[in-house]
Each structure stands twice: as C-alpha cells, then as structure tokens.
C-alpha cells in the first residue's frame with residue numbers, strides 16, 4: 001500500500017539566470033529519478049522589477065497556469081500558499097532577502113554563498129532555529145549521487161587516510177568584455193568576486209572530505225593562508241588561492257579559483273582533473289566540480305606501509321536521470337522536501353555549521369587580501385525598508 005507523497009509548495013524569489021534553471025528542474029516529474037515519496041509544486045514567482053517580469057518568467061519556465069506572479073518579494077512572502085522560498089538574487093541581497101522570508105515564516109533554500117559574511121549567516125541560523133524554519137544554502141553539487149558516493153567511499157576508509165585535497169573552480173573569461181564593471185560577478189555593490197561566487201565550490205570540495213565526514217570529536221576549523229589578486233576596475237577578487245590545514249592530522253586542502261584561466265581539463269591537454277582527493281591508498285579525481293557525474297579511482301602505485309588499495313583503476317559514471325533533461329538542481333530540492341516533511345530544520349548533507357564555517361574561511365581570506373564590501377553589505381542590521389523587497 002503506497003501512501004500519498006509529501007508535496008512541497010515553492011515560491012521563487014528573483015527571475016534571473018539561475019532562477020530559471022532551478023525552476024525548470026523543479027518542474028521535472030520526480031518519477032524520472034525514481035522518486036515517489038515527495039513532489040514539488042511551483043505555486044509562485046516574484047520579481048522586484050515588475051509583475052510582468054514575474055509573468056514572463058513563469059511563462060518561460062513552463063509553469064502551471066495556477067502559479068501566481070508577484071510584483072515584489074514582500075508580496076511573495078505574504079502568499080499563504082508558499083511553503084518554501086528559493087532565493088536567487090545576487091550575493092549582496094541574500095541576507096536581507098532571507099531575513100524577509102524568515103520574518104514571514106517561510107522555509108528557505110538560499111543560493112550560494114549563504115550571505116556576504118559569517119556573522120550574517122550566524123544570525124540567519126539563529127532566527128531559523130528560533131522560528132523552527134528550514135534553512136539551507138543551495139550548494140547543489142553536494143546532492144549529486146556522485147558526491148554522496150565519494151563521501152561514503154572516503155568515510156569508509158577506501159582511500160586510507162586522506163592527506164590532501166585539491167580543488168580548482170576557474171573559468172577562462174575575457175573579464176573586462178564579459179563583465180565590465182556592473183555585472184554581479186565583479187560589482188562590489190553586489191558582493192561580486194570570484195571567491196564568493198566560485199571559490200565557495202572549491203571550499204565545498206575540501207569541506208566535504210576534510211570536515212563533513214570527519215567524526216565530530218576530531219573535526220575542527222582549519223588554519224587558513226591565502227593570496228588574492230584584485231580585478232582593478234572594481235576592486236573585487238579575480239584570482240584567489242587558499243591553503244588550509246585541517247584537524248586532527250593537518251591534512252592539507254588547496255582551493256583555487258580564477259576567472260582568467262580554466263579548471264577545464266579538456267581545454268588543456270596536459271591538465272589533470274580539477275578535484276583530487278589523495279589518500280594513503282590512492283586518489284579519487286573528479287572532472288566536473290559543479291555537476292559531478294563521474295569520478296576516477298586511482299590506486300597508489302606503491303604502498304610502503306599497510307594494505308594496498310582494494311580497488312582497480314577505473315572511472316565510475318552515474319548517468320543523469322530520465323532522458324538526461326535537467327541540470328541536476330532537482331536533487332537539492334528533493335532534500336528540502338524530505339527535510340521539511342520530516343520536521344528537520346537543517347540538512348545532514350549541508351548543515352548550518354558547515355555553511356557558517358565556509359563563510360568564516362572566506363572572511364579570513366578576504367581579511368588577508370584586504371577585500372571589504374563596504375558597510376551596507378557587511379552589516380547585520382536588517383530593515384525591510386533598506387532591502388530590495
């Protein structure tokens with residue numbers, strides 16, 4: 001006897017690029033990924049620009065005709081049919097938008113990075129806890145089956161003791177031409193820069209392995225050393241490299257990010273995969289740092305102590321579900337539905353403490369590199385009037 005699936009009712013806050021991608025994924029039938037315990041319903045979308053922009057958005061993504069268009073974020077969060085809000089605004093606005101949702105009693109999936117700094121993230125967590133609302137940073141990469149499989153393999157000791165993780169997330173971009181000075185990627189007013197936008201992925205790879213799966217008593221905040229080079233026209237960062245050392249054994253994490261050179265191995269004949277997890281028994285490498293659908297296991301060629309690896313060199317591929325449509329953002333949406341159904345306020349795969357710890361690392365890096373976004377953006381003071389609503 002099958003019970004009715006739990007249906008989560010979504011409201012989309014903002015109508016830009018990733019909002020469209022995410023919403024299209026949300027509309028893909030869950031049965032295409034062999035799921036029957038939960039469902040998603042798109043009930044509303046809001047634009048801070050105009051109601052017609054929200055209407056155009058709903059039409060473009062192929063929303064059901066019942067979905068409502070709101071001409072302001074305030075109107076969206078007052079909609080009684082909305083359970084959870086997906087926040088897809090620039091980094092500068094996450095804190096204010098999330099506060100707006102929490103004050104209105106809505107659960108939240110907030111695009112990465114959760115906020116501009118760790119202090120803001122902590123306040124959101126405190127409010128979510130107090131109001132018993134679900135809150136999660138939308139680090140979608142963590143919910144790919146391949147990410148989960150890698151975490152499990154390493155947790156069970158498949159690689160022996162992990163000594164080092166490398167993660168590069170970088171794009172070749174003609175920055176001046178592509179982004180100028182106003183684009184959210186480089187605008188200081190929108191908390192642009194490569195660290196908050198892409199470096200957060202490099203750090204998530206380090207944290208998944210060197211923090212997340214480490215047993216609680218041994219887990220700890222890493223030491224951080226970094227270099228950061230600024231994009232001269234605006235002063236945000238265009239190249240940032242971080243060297244972290246994690247308790248309990250001082251395993252190293254090397255996280256790099258850049259918008260002038262690429263992580264893409266296929267683009268340069270001699271480059272290796274951008275993610276490399278190195279244990280005493282061998283390595284795991286991953287070729288796509290955003291959408292991991294395969295990984296390669298490489299046993300160590302010689303083992304001086306202990307047992308050799310129990311695996312052969314091979315590449316494991318996990319095809320995208322259904323007929324391959326979709327971006328892979330539906331898995332994080334599924335996680336939200338299951339957590340809310342089960343009365344959980346945070347996800348085990350992307351816990352609050354980890355979002356806060358990653359933000360703390362990025363705070364340190366910005367401090368070391370002298371990158372400050374200005375009082376308004378770094379502030380924790382929230383006034384509805386001051387925010388884009």
Ligand SMILES: NC(=O)C1=CN([C@@H]2O[C@H](COP(=O)(O)OP(=O)(O)OC[C@H]3O[C@@H](n4cnc5c(N)ncnc54)[C@H](OP(=O)(O)O)[C@@H]3O)[C@@H](O)[C@H]2O)C=CC1
Pocket residue numbers: 013014015016017018019046047048049050053088089090091093111112113138140184190197388
């Ligand atoms: N998970 C992923 O793969 C990706 C995540 N992202 C993240 O998603 C967020 C949004 O990125 P993206 O969709 O590329 O950005 P876009 O610039 O395409 O869209 C941002 C939207 O935010 C709203 N907005 C509100 N205030 C402002 C403002 N002052 N300036 C600009 N836009 C504003 C606008 O919608 P409206 O006018 O309707 O209110 C706008 O369309 C970022 O946090 C980014 O890091 C981005 C790309 C990929």
Ligand SMILES: O=C1OC[C@@H](O)[C@H](O)[C@H]1O
Pocket residue numbers: 197198290
């Ligand atoms: O999260 C992201 O992933 C894809 C990138 O193109 C984008 O800049 C970034 O925000």
